[in-house]
Amino acid sequence: MNPAVSAVTDRIIERSRPTRQTYLSLIEREREGWIGRPRLGCANLAHAYAGTPEDREAMTTRHEAMNIGLVTAYNDMLSAHAVYYRYPEQMKVWAREVGATAQVAGGVPAMCDGVTQGYAGMELSLFSRDTIALSTAVALSHGTFEGAALLGICDKIVPGLLMGALRFGHLPMILIPGGPMPSGLPNKAKAAVRERFATGDCGREELLEAEIAAYHTQGTCTFYGTANTNQMMMEVMGLHMPGAAFVNPGTKLRQELTRAAVHRLAAIGVHGDDYRPLGACVDEKAIVNAAVGLLATGGSTNHLLHLPAIARAAGIVIDWEDFDRLSAAVPTVARVYPNGSADVNAFEAAGGMPFVIRELIGAGYLHRDLMTVAGDDLAAYGERPVIEGERLTWQPVLASGDETILRPADRPFSPDGGMRILQGNIGRACIKVSAVERERWVVEAPARVFADQLEVLAAFRNGELERDVVVVVRFQGPRANGMPELHKLTPPLGVLQNRGFKVALVTDGRMSGASGKVPCAIHCSPEALGGGAIGLIRDGDLIRVDAEAGTLTALVDADEWTARAPAAAPPPASGMGRELFGLFRGLADEAEKGASAILAGAGL
Template identity: 85%
Template sequence: MTLNAVVSAVTDRIIARSKDSRAAYLALIQSEGEGTIRRPNLGCANLAHAYAGTEEDRDAMKADRGMNIGIVTAYNDMLSAHAVYYRYPELMKVWAREVGATAQVAGGVPAMCDGVTQGYPGMELSLFSRDTIALSTAIALSHGTFEGAALLGICDKIVPGLLMGALRFGHLPMILIPGGPMPSGLPNKAKAAVREQFAEGKVGRDELLEAEIGAYHSKGTCTFYGTANTNQMMMEVMGLHMPGSAFVNPGTKLRQELTRAAVHRLAKIGARGDSYRPIGHCVDERSIVNAAVGLLATGGSTNHLLHVPAIARAAGVIIDWEDFDRLSAAVPLLARVYPNGSADVNGFEAAGGMAYVIRELLGAGLLHGDIMTVSGDSLAAYAEKPVIAGDALTWQPVGDSGDDTILRPAAAPFSADGGMRILAGNIGRACIKVSAVERDRWIVEAPARVFEDQLDVLEAFKAGTLEQDVVVVVRFQGPRANGMPELHKLTPALGVLQNRGFKVALVTDGRMSGASGKVPCAIHCSPEALLDGAIGRIRDGDMIRVDAVNGTLDALVDPAEWAAREPAPAPVAAEGMGRELFGLFRGNADEAEKGASAVLAGAGL
């Protein structure tokens, strides 16, 4: 199938823009691969330290018989998605021995849960936890004792952070190993309804807690299609998982065999194997475009308009929001998964899952099929579903959609475009996701109510002062101001206002959740208020126009008056909950369109 003209043109645009940075990156990883900081060249005392904690594999390590795999794990048992990793290292060591390799836990990375910190001060550490994870990954791999790595991580900042760190060791082969989603509990739509009832005071805290526990009830990834599950989609279309690994439930035979296969495959794709495929070559301009296409085709998380550019930069690739905007016009929406539909990711998987999506996108010429993957030299393997046949893991062609309310073919999609748009106007540049927004709400023109704390928005809602057509503006929420927290706690209240018949929109220099849904939200507004962005000039009562049809975001204020306004004074930086420790990150983070990363900015990438 001929590559779609828009996908081809965007790819060429990225390649041209990235020419120098990508060349520098490839030179770096070639030098690292040829360097002396590797196991056969380490001193005896260095090796003794590395082997001291692993008696069972010490002789094999001394003999240097096969790959030594570094396991970088995000295990903790506070995150349901990561609690499943508890026994993985122990099992992976056994599976490594089956193919003459060894494995060691190289290090752990922090893994916080946005679902726990949502709406509280801890959320202001969330985005910068991605940079911390990148740094922790680099520390784990810095010992020079590994010929490959297994990356164990799933949720919001963990996968991007793992990749950002891992790509600076791009000469090593690496495979990302997921744990799978929890079985379905209370449907996400029912959970959202209870949240809105609570916001209106129609149910109490006990009823809300029961609903939440009914939805989030066991080990595994949350079942809505937010940032965590978008991460897993992305690893599939980039070819960094074993094919079909993303959405297989924990505790199943298939889940175990996919992890075993990942360890076996990793042992074969090292520099001394017969199929060397370092991660720095697997992640290139084409695989980054695949990630963007997958995001658009499935209605994925808006957080990836930060994460994809950051991951790309770590590999010397430069993608911007204009690239996403151009791709969105060409990529059809093939999936409806909550909050963009009623089904959860288990329903998505049962209907055909990623194998179906990849097959359809490849058939329509919307994905680069010739990328280097951890599985082979083509993405075609990812268009098949893994199954256990007898006692053996195998892959089979995917059939038609099992439910056309969840998955549709590229020839008959839910919509002709991907539902992500870039807005630009006198307020700045922002992103909006409209795949779950009713078409008659794509344009909202209403007076502004300006806030600098999301809790003040909720207080105004409870007091009844937002009972009108309104554009809620929440500023000083950017990376430099307070670490760019998600504002998902606003979703029920804004949804209630919209249900009551008001025209409602949100404009913010902060983030919205990967589960943002039916209310139009212009997010990641740049420049942010702390950097004298125009969002700081908005005053209560200004008419604001959020127009996702024409791609504009404007304050309808006389231009002379607008230009003469002084920006709002910045609030004092908050302390407590460890936020003061992240002042270095806040002070050096770059803008949202580049990924809002202090680590990458500090590295000059």
């Protein structure tokens, strides 16, 4: 193993020792005391299977055969989740092929950040992850399943599914992806139209036409944002069938991978000789692999929130310092939009995750000795799935099909992973520089302070930002308003940068996984609500965002800085259901711990 990866792994293991042992004791106790079908009363069993009379006899009498719970994020408002429409009925058939049964245990909400960006609904987005975790727990609480298939893809859905499922970690589980939509309008062309719209050089009709040409059918969006980063992580953690991440919907290969996942679930249950509980699969090495994969592929900054939350649900503690140390050592081997011009379909065609995993294992950056759902060696994920005749099989990936997209680990695009931790008198923040030109890594400019992203857009339209500027958007943290993404700011800030100005963003909120070329110091912690130092910044303060040195500093006299009173918080917003999430906001912990209310509330 690479020494830095080994050292971070050891650091996490040591830090997590008491909480991980508590977690392992929990899932062992749950396994031994699990209600299970043999222990359920007759009336309970009758209720459980009244909806599936075709499988009732097998479910009530053949307790040694697995009954698989399907937890689904299906809806037909999200392109990525619309593909799941017929999955349950297909999966029930495939379960019967191996003597098992399956039921839809429950549904989880799946909202689309692409729909809510810039609007009030976005303030529910991050806490939808906690809601999904709770919904997953409700679905699995009936005690009638010996394993589960988790059907979800997008931003908060996969983390939420795992956070809930890991509290049932004695059960074997497999994540079932649906795949990316075929390529439409290239992402760079879409971004160019957005910038033209921001400057008034095109109208709404042209913008809508471009957006529909980009997001044109079922499947995940084709840029490498949070949804597709989720799928990468499930591969390097060994929670998919190997190579399942980026196979398009509606193909024979996609169907056969889902069928293989159902068959595999039936083989790794507690009654067999290859028991693989989820809580044992998600260990410290798997969490490190997820972080390494994130850095090596230039993935979404949202996972600096999601991965710590997933880890905590399994009794593992990872912090931003771990990411920072890994980023200094792990090379960037992929360039996918917004870190390059290629989309995920081109990435898959060039070798995709099998190439990435093989290269990173070979160079010592990934732990291969994992308990995965497929076996005990992550090397199986270094082969790509193919259909030979009518049979699903896996073949080696010998070389990159396009070195503008994928490179070997010994000839990477960059020697590091492109994420930095910034620290200074403003607090602690994250910055992703893998898509930022090197000459823009340091920005020193006067602050313009806002408490709402709509105020930024108005100031841009009024010409008030036509200068070197550090845009500060505060009261966007989890406790203030649910930590929405501020992706609507990307086009106007990009326009200012294109005009030759030095521009940066500092915020205690989030940016989209699709964000790129503008330097953004995000997740600033402590957040403004409650007295975080970002609340001390005033218009005109000289701010230095320095990704080279890893600093985030207000260049203000120290005595004046400490004497300032924090800015007053705006009143809590209501409408669009935001008032219903007050409990979540009140309980949420800091960004570095995952910004979760339910984990904080549970004392995890």
